[in-house]
Amino acid sequence: MLPNLDTALLWLQQHPQAVQHFKRGLERETLRFLPDKHLALTPHPTQLGSALCHPWITTDFAESLMEFVTPVREKAGELTDFLWDLHRFSLQHMGKERFWPMSMPCFINNESDIVLAQYGSSNLAQYKTLYREGLRNRYGALMQTIAGIHYNFSFDQPYWQRRFPELTEAQQQDQLSVRYFNLIRNYLRYGWVIPYLFGASPAICSCFLQGRQTQIPFEQSAHGFLYLPYATSLRLSDLGYTTDTQSNLGINYNQLSQYTASLRAATRRPEPQFQAIDQAINQADGQSGKQKAKTYRQLNANVLQSEAEFYAQIRPKRVTLPGERAVAALERGGIQYVEVRSLDVNPYSAVGISEQQIYFLDLFMLWCELAEAPPLGDSEQQCCRKNWNKVILAGRKPQQTIGVGCDENEYSLQAMGEAIFDDLLQLAAVVDCVGQEQGYVQICRELRQAFADPNLTLSAKVLADCQQLGIAAFAERQAEKFKQAFLSQPYRTLSEQQLQQAVQDSVRQQQAIEQADEVSFEQYLALQNQA
Template identity: 50%
Template sequence: MDFSQRLQQIAANPDALTQMGRGLEREALRITPQGQLSAKPHPAGLGSALTNKWVTTDFAEPLLEFITPVSHDVEQLLAQLSDIHRFTYTKLGDESLWPMSMPCFVGSEDEINLAQYGSSNTGRMKTLYREGLKHRYGSVMQVISGVHFNFSFPNAFWDQLFGEQSEEARQAAVSDAYFGLIRNYYRFGWLIPYLFGASPALCGSFLDKSASPLNFEQVGCGTYFLPNATALRLSDLGYTNHAQSSLKIGFNSLSEYLDGVRRAIRTPSEEFAAIGVKVDGEYRQLNANVLQIENELYAPIRAKRVTRSGEKPSEALERGGVEYIEVRSLDVNPFSPVGVTAEQIRFLDLFLTWAVLSDSAPMDESELACWRDNWNRVVLDGRNPELLLKIGCDGERLTVQQWGNRVFAELAQVADAMDNASGTSDYRDTLSKLQTWIDDPSLTLSAQLLNQIREQQGIGKTGRALAEQHTSALQTQDYLFYQEQEFEQEARESVARQQAIEAADTMSFDSFLDSYFADIR
């Protein structure tokens, strides 16, 4: 059965193409009115960063993370994300949110305060993990922001695709299908930074230009850019771990993937051992392995399952198989107050559905390296109309436009099926607009942003201007889904939940860590 036949089979049930589960996680730095990184702690009015279900922190105190629940409607999802932003702005005082993925001006590493989660063993471990990241990669690298898109197909989709199955057979079939999607994401996912990459430039405080082999150009007094770059956040300048390149984590099956991840968290690193784990009575990192914990594995897409209390991500996957996937290659959209738009979500709906229904042969390490090279070409030079991408490891080459048009021809079939199922033209309209971006790179987000940076003579001025626009928009709009008192209640209750966790601790922090890592020692 080929892609078109599978799509026709799925489309027989409208629920299969209208009830996808979607969730968003958006990261954003708090900045001062001068456009510098905030030195203030997490706003008390937002409650506990450890337990608030909507607003937490990522690496640092000023790096907020907004989390939506799972939704089956695109507009509802964005309304929820918008309301979380709206409430947050009532607690920020004169601060605002930096609207880009690459950070604002950062004077030194010491200006970045690690995220704090209280005195519980769980909270202390979260901060210590970040301490390890600081020692391993530097704090500036950790305050790069992104948008993560969590996505799952409904049961109706799998029913149409696989028919009746036992629970065990269905679990295995769904996991295999998601890993087929992941392999196709590596093959074709460069389309996402091409279309939506929004980090073609960066502040000179981030870049040690002398250490970079890239031929950066300069605008203003301290902004560096590559003329055709799309997403420097995803390049070697961004958040990567070179030690992981030797891990050889495969994506041909759940078991192969889990074997690779477990090997990574058990593999000692000479480089990280030199940092020390506990020095003069103070912890510097959780351990000296290539990965401290599974979350340290950097990938543009992850297989996920909701964890139970005390369960590690790999244990959840082994227990129940893949439940959803997390797309991690979206830059913050600088032109959206909430960092992402409906058309981006709808494109991901189309792309991920196409990727799971298309043939996806097993992939060895050499093929994966070919696809990673394509990604790197696109993030550094994707708007160059003469750029050639590999179609395989056999030497065939196509331009971004040629290959993009091939994929879009099949995405059009998915758009027709989704619009027929929902009785709208939303997906066809999205694809028609983005088709013009394939044909004309100057329409992409990275091109639009770079034009503004050049006109305004720097990333700082552009970022502050966009932040002011977004602040005004969010502060004046009404709540769309939630009510303000719901956020106030969650903030209060999150503090109480953190206090209860702290009161329930019965073992020392050393004993807690020994217990947590007992299976890898």
């Protein structure tokens, strides 16, 4: 039913020091909203610096959709403390605005009110905004205001040195990519445990649909919001970050060369549906008859405008060099870390994610790397998606079943989840003995209970609170509580001076980028599309 862990577990027990450190980083998205619970339409606060260049405080799709980014840290508490300080500093410059504490967006009267993120006048800035214009024209702006948490994870070098001591440094680097793809394949097969445990979007405001048709059989609460009684993460459903055009991309997760080739092909293959958007409109000057600059609606009309548009549950990553594409970075140096993208914002945590969740993800990543994962074909990928969808839409349903691969048999979701935790508990015992942080075993024991009692899942708690208060009142209560906590407590790891310095540095960097441009945006865009 599950991959056999015996050999890998024996190795780990013989080399416990290999898991003394995990390297993680977090990205937290959140909407700014007003006291009347509507989306804030104000620009990104200038007091927070340049959204283009600030290393920690930026914007995602819209001016009102903020993104906080942490550096890589080896302790979970350091990550949440860093996020705390970024939230605290930002709230000081937001007036009455607060952070919407949920993944699915707050009240948005009109989709056209959403202002795309702006990054200045440079070619790079215009490129980033145009990419978002393309997203709006392809998928709609509402979908792009959905917020999430991205968890970036890697094993440190001593782990790989102990794992493959017989390999040279160059061979070790190749093996790294092999093992990270092993991790990714296991994640695609069994990562549904994450929305089961931590999905926090079982309901949506009715205004989110805004007349759109959906096949999801929603029920309406007494407070007027829409929900599914056993849903875990509507953010990951067809209403959220899934698209028809990406369902059959044929992305290969078996080898690095095949992955990069399949992803690059998607960024170069024209898509008739997107060609119809009209990539550019020539505008004529009515008085002089002279041609004006083109007005673009997307970067290009390909299946993916760029690799960033690939909405996978998990992605292999490498830090890019200036001007380098993500695929080129992977080809240059192999996989450096993985980006887990399946986490909803946790509305019970001021920073959107708890240390308990980070500890679980550490163990699950370790399990996914150690357990051998056979190659994953296109047909099995489709079967994996069906499993994820089952959990996303009805994971808490009594006696829910789940498939394994494309096996026609169905297995108890409870039994499958508990079996995974049997393995995780053994890994946790090793990590607790040698790691910098303790408590992995206790966390496993606590989370394991959610498979026997789905009411212990995050989605069940969120739905119960929403049924009692309504989405708006629940979100308002959490947001106000968090705001008061942020503003009444001191900084935890950064100082006001450090944060102000980062603001000033980011503004200077943006000015330098703008002054360095030597070609027109049309030329810049052509070069980027050829890369």
